[in-house]
Amino acid sequence: MKTSLQDRIVSVIFGISAVLAVFTGFGNMPLYKRYYIADIPGLGWSGDFFTNLHVHYIAGSLLLAAAVYGGVRFWFERKEGTRATRSGAVRAAVLFFALVSGVFMALRNLPGIDYPFYAHVGLNFLHMSVAVVFMALGIGCLVARCRWLSREHQGSAPKFLKLATESSQGKPIVRRRRAGS
Amino acid sequence: MNAHRREFMSGKITRRSFLRAGLITAGSAAASTVAFSKTARAASGGELCTLLDIRKCIGCEACVEACRWENEGKFPEPEGDMPTMVPVDRVKVADWSSEEKRDVRYRLTPYNWLYIQYAEGEYNGKPYSLTIPRRCMHCQNAPCVNLCPFGAADKKSNGIVRIHSGLCMGGAKCKQVCPWHIPERQSGVGLHLDLVPQYAGNGVMYKCDRCYDRIADGKLPACIEACPEDVQTIGPREEIVKRAYALAEEIDGFVYGDTQNGGTNTIYVSPVPFEELNRVIEKGPGQPHLADAEDAMEKTNNMIAALAIAPIAGLFAALARFKRLAQDKEDRR
Secondary structure, three states: OOOOHHHHHHHHHHHHHHHHHHHHHHHOOOOOOOOOHHHOOOOHHHHOHHHHHHHHHHHHHHHHHHHHHHHHHHHHHHHHOEEEOHHHHHHHHHHHHHHHHHHHHHHHOOOOOOOOHHHHHHHHHHHHHHHHHHHHHHHHHHHHOOOOEEEOOOOOOOHHHHHHOEOOOOOEOOOOOOOOO | OOHHHHHHHHOOOOHHHHHHHHHHHHHHHHHHHOOHHHHHHHOOOOOEEEEEEOOOOOOOOHHHHHHHHHOHHHOOOOOOOOOOOOOOOOOOOOOOOOHHHHOOOOOOEOOEOOEEEEEEEEEOOEEEEEEEEEOOOOEOOOHHHHHOOOOOEEEOOOOOEEEOOOOOOOOOHHHHHOOOOOOEEEOOOOHHHHOOOOOOOOOEEEOOOOOHHHHHOOOOOHHHHHOOOOOEEEEEHHHHHHHHHHHHHHHOOEEEOOOHHHOEOEEEEEOOOHHHHHHHOOOEOOEOOOOOOOOOOHHHHHOHHHHHHHHHHHHHHHHHHHHHHHHHHHHHO
16 A cells, blocks of 8 residues: 555645544534633634634535545555554544534535434534544544554455454554463 | 603503503404414425514514413523532623513513514604514524534424523523524523533523424414414415515515525514614614624535535545556556
């Protein structure tokens, strides 16, 4: 799996838009004015709900574009042995729900589109919950330096062994022999 | 304070206060059949809209009283002291629960979801004196519904915009994003008291729910039923809009609410332009304006184009990369 300049640019866009989406997501709750965040020079915009929402839309759009790029690449590169790490698969699933629920919420803002009350509340809470989980996973994986993808060992090893030989970081686990065995 | 309010508050008998006393009870009984069939018809689908012919309003406040009476059970009842909010300099407690404050009728409060606005002045060289019932406009694409982070504000299929008091955290975002700043907060009540009472939320927001429960039972909203002058008519939006414009043409008048904020389900018809009325009415907290209101969601909804383009851009970028890789492979061969 080669990384090109294009991949690196997409990675940077993904990182920035993810941080911005989470930041503006929290800003959709009336917190930033209350807790002086909007008083920080340069963050005054975060106290305005509409500006905050517009930035959230832009960040969400960039995140969606980066996610589709990553998804399409992964789909084609699977044939060449590229596999998602366990943490990568979990993060991708959570991101998928965050993005899809976000798109449905954006559609709801259009005139003439109303959801039933329980669907509306459920969607709000689903979007909030998966975004918080994605943020927590993102921070955790950043600290543990987990990767999204790995190249699976080529060869004739059975599938369960392939899974066992992959660490959470997507690197092969080197199994040491116990003394005496 | 204008002349009408002074008269009301000083207890002087005026034509309006006399009528108010006499008609308040008669109105409830007499007007119970008004527009009922239209309500029933709209209940089968589509949005319900109200038309307010403000020429007819005599400011008797029968609608205000009926609203308070009907919705008493929905009013907040705080128990114990108000919580001390954090940070105290940023989060003001809004307590309208004292007997004196509950009685306030000159503005919107958590206990007064409808009030009468007074407009006096001169138009086309003639003096005018109008009274205007004011409450939630029930927008077609309500920003309070779209932007409530918890989904506590909800728009029903019949066009009613309602805040669910059991889910509202009282953050007042709905009030800030509403072009008329209609919802009013009562602190010391609501869900946030069971979660983190001091650090998130600050009570519950209240506003007109256009008697959703009465409408569900096939009845008229209390304010419409009680009006002795038939100021309000309720019916399917399309019909009401047609009637509003026909009436405006007939009286050489003006329409407000059809296009404001992208369209509402409360339409006023007045013989005086609304710019003029907006100039003379008292405006401020709990006293909404009558100025033109741009569609609050328009800019946001224009940005949906970015969301539509995003997956296509991502897809093309990925395909372009594969094309380049394939070309590289070919070149190497």
